[in-house]
Amino acid sequence: MSRCSRTILLLAGHGASYASPAEEGEILKYTDLRCVGCNSEFTSDGPADWNDSPPSGGVIFTSHGNYGSTIYDEPPSSPDYIVMVICDDCLTAEANRGNVMHVIIDRKFLREGDTEVRTVKERRVPWHREEEHEQDKTDL
Numbered sequence: 001m002s003r004c005s006r007t008i009l010l011l012a013g014h015g016a017s018y019a020s021p022a023e024e025g026e027i028l029k030y031t032d033l034r035c036v037g038c039n040s041e042f043t044s045d046g047p048a049d050w051n052d053s054p055p056s057g058g059v060i061f062t063s064h065g066n067y068g069s070t071i072y073d074e075p076p077s078s079p080d081y082i083v084m085v086i087c088d089d090c091l092t093a094e095a096n097r098g099n100v101m102h103v104i105i106d107r108k109f110l111r112e113g114d115t116e117v118r119t120v121k122e123r124r125v126p127w128h129r130e131e132e133h134e135q136d137k138t139d140l
């Protein structure tokens with residue numbers, strides 16, 4: 001199968017539809033990847049008709065790279081990216097070490113007369129498990 005078969009299909013009036021490479025049987029699935037922290041394997045609880053279900057007990061991370069990396073930095077115009085998966089236990093351990101950033105974005109669209117005012121507030125705080133971060137959001 002040629003790489004051209006992964007071209008984004010544009011549907012008029014309906015945005016973009018992506019031909020899943022997994023549907024075409026040519027690439028890795030998320031569950032083919034192992035945890036970057038402990039090398040554990042993943043299974044998936046996703047519906048049977050999902051050809052590329054997310055890993056159970058793991059979080060998928062994607063990156064387009066960045067300036068500064070000597071091995072991966074996609075140009076801004078490139079849609080390509082890399083993927084890693086980390087298990088929930090390893091992610092929790094890294095969060096407890098202070099190695100996980102939570103970027104909290106608060107966007108507001110207000111109308112002042114004829115002018116639309118957009119405000120974006122961003123906070124970067126240490127990430128911690130779900131039950132603990134609601135306070136971070138209210139602090140914006």
Ligand SMILES: [Zn+2]
Pocket residue numbers: 035036037038039040086087088089090091
């Ligand atoms: Zn792990």
